[in-house]
Amino acid sequence: MSDLIAIRKNIPHVKEIVVISGKGGTGKTSLVASFAALARNSVLADCDVDASDLHLLLEPRVIRREAFTGGSRAQIETEKCLMCGECQRLCRFDAIKSASSDDGRQNTLHVDPIACEGCGVCAWFCPEKAITFLPAVNGEWFISETRFGPMVHAKLGIAEENSGKLVSMVRSNAKRIAEERNCERLLIDGSPGIGCPVIASVTGADLVLIVTEPTLSGLHDLQRVSDLTSHFGIPTMVCVNKWDLNAAMSRDIEVTIRNRGLDFAGTVRYDRAVTEAQVERKTIVEYRPDGIATDIRNVWAQVEDKVKRN
């Protein structure tokens, strides 16, 4: 027991680095995969659970898979239902639908699983207790090994909810593995936007790296997503990917970043080899070790340096 406590005390604080973008398609996942290749002693987590792509480059070997239950789902037992319509009246999500039988003589009520928010109000108030409300499987999550170390990832079920909860599940398991294996860092691939999965992936992180692109949309979305990280008080760095597609816009973005008091992590050039590497299922730093890979190494060095100083 005392040994255990001693070991626990020696656990270093795992530094969580989250890569997000605001706007989609700025090259976030390609950069995370490259960082994974460059980083030593790290655990990877793909928190873009409703459109995850990191596995395509890292080809994880799944060691453990678990069902994810984010909430419960209502179901009407037709034989008990007296069609009083109370559930339909109380449901705020328009999820109780009526359907007629094939011969058109009988009407039944059922729950539309896509519209249902899993609030359970229908089941609670059904006078006939004709509605079951049981935990539902909303997706799966995995613990895997990759050529760059352990990885935790997930797949949200089709048209399912609770992506924020699944993100938290992936993140906490990745952190636990990092602690168990004495890894210094947790490298997290986040999702686009500023909503629930993004909030779940950044809150409490040690550093956020925002990957943007030199476009008006990139700048606009960068401003909103950096408002989000400052709202939660998370140290934030920004890098501009494909900077040479519009050098003037890239400079404008750099000025914006500095005016907002954020750290500039550097620029990465545009290179069609990124797509070629993706087709070959390789990270760009493996596929083309010079040129663009130099830019990525420089950005990663900035990120590592900042995390160490924090």
Next chain:
Amino acid sequence: MKVAIASGKGGTGKTTVATNLAWVAAQSGCTVSYVDCDVEEPNGHLFLKPQVISARSIGRLHPQVDAGKCNQCGLCGDICQYSAIVCVGKKVLVYPELCHSCGGCTLVCPAGAITEISRVIGKLETGLAGPIHFAHGVLNIGEAMCTPLIHQLKTEVASEGLSIIDSPPGTSCPVIESVRDTDLVLLVTEPTPFGLNDLKLAVEMVRALKLPLAVVINRADIGDTETKEYCRNEGVSILVEIPDNRRVAEAYSGGVLASESVPEFRRSIEALYARLFESNWKTSPTLAHGAAQ
């Protein structure tokens, strides 16, 4: 006709296709409305540059507890599936950001101690971009749930002419709210492994919603041929293939509608516009599969 433009993967060109399609359709005399449902990161206004005519705040309900009436029975905490209302000792705590506004706690409270109050989560703006009816929503920073805002925004979708619904990326709740009740979901993809992986997820989502779907391949000459093979095998129509074009990327980066300055790109969008009306998607959803390869 209501057409939702969605993608799975971000950055494939949803907003480029949606805004240019709106412009090309309006140029040909069609009544067009453009509704930007990407309320987390709306960008359509950067290209259509609408004059905003009206703006209103959008709120959502959450409970407020009258401590004087509360008898600490704990039922509100029991019914809530989202931990948005929690009873701790003699106190009831409310977390408005977690609330889904189902109304369960208000209904279940035997003391009548709970009322619902509204909290602003974002704004909805409407206006005109030339002849195009424009609407978008802007979610407040720090708000987790955007579907109530999208729900309100969908009331701006017109039933006459062409309504274009620019959806957020991904395949979860905000996308589902955006594409619901449309006549056609147009999935914009790029022919790369990432693009294809996310296209497959998006196709599964649209099929689960039982909506007609078709694909636009953007930057069609990059990557590999697997996306086309997938569409052929799945019987998914490809309405147009848009070649990679640096001038389109330059126009986009500066917030300019590429159809105005790049003629070959405009022709691609005109071809897409024409194909949209070739099939009656609403009455014959089967046409969405396998028609006009």
